[in-house]
Amino acid sequence: LQSELLGAQIHANGSTSLLGNFQTQAKLTLSGLNIANVFSVMKTSNAINGSSTVAGDVEVSGPAKLPEQMAGSATFTQFELNLQGIQLRSEKPIRATLNRGLVQLDEMHILGEDTDLRASGSAVLFGDPNPEGGRLNVSSNGTVSMALAHTLDPDLITSGKVSFKV
Secondary structure (H helix, E strand, C coil), X not given: CEEEECXXXXXXXXXXXXXXXXXXXXXXXXXXXCHHHHHHHHCCCCCCCEEXXXXXXXXXXXXXXXXXXXXXXXXXXXXXXXXXXXXXXXXXXXXXXXXCCEEEEXXXXXXXXXXXXXXXXXXXXXXXXXXXXXXXXXXXXXXXXXXXXXXXXXXXXXXXXXXXXX
């Protein structure tokens, strides 16, 4: 499959067996994703102005009938975001893996004016018996520009940055 959806180039290929546990292998490559195009389609009354450049690859394999046994990876080699005039970018590729129902986010590093954020963690997506959802383990630290709060609620008047460790 090759497509241009909302200005982004999408290349996908894969296969799924129609027998047994539906063994699947698939790969998606994305480039040129711009959130401005997504925002224009959504046309919300609380218009958020923004643009982005996102590119990366996502791969999955395993039995689709048993998602807790599937494996996969996602690597976003380019992540740049301009939200209401606030520019953010990833210092290095953003990587995540899926193995036996657990998604693991490698440490990501987001930079921008008054923003230096590092985050990593894991989440159980499939196979957890808890009806309220799987285990979540996240750590993050750094500084975040308070101007980001204004993008979520224009009535807030903010300045400076907040340092944190979670």
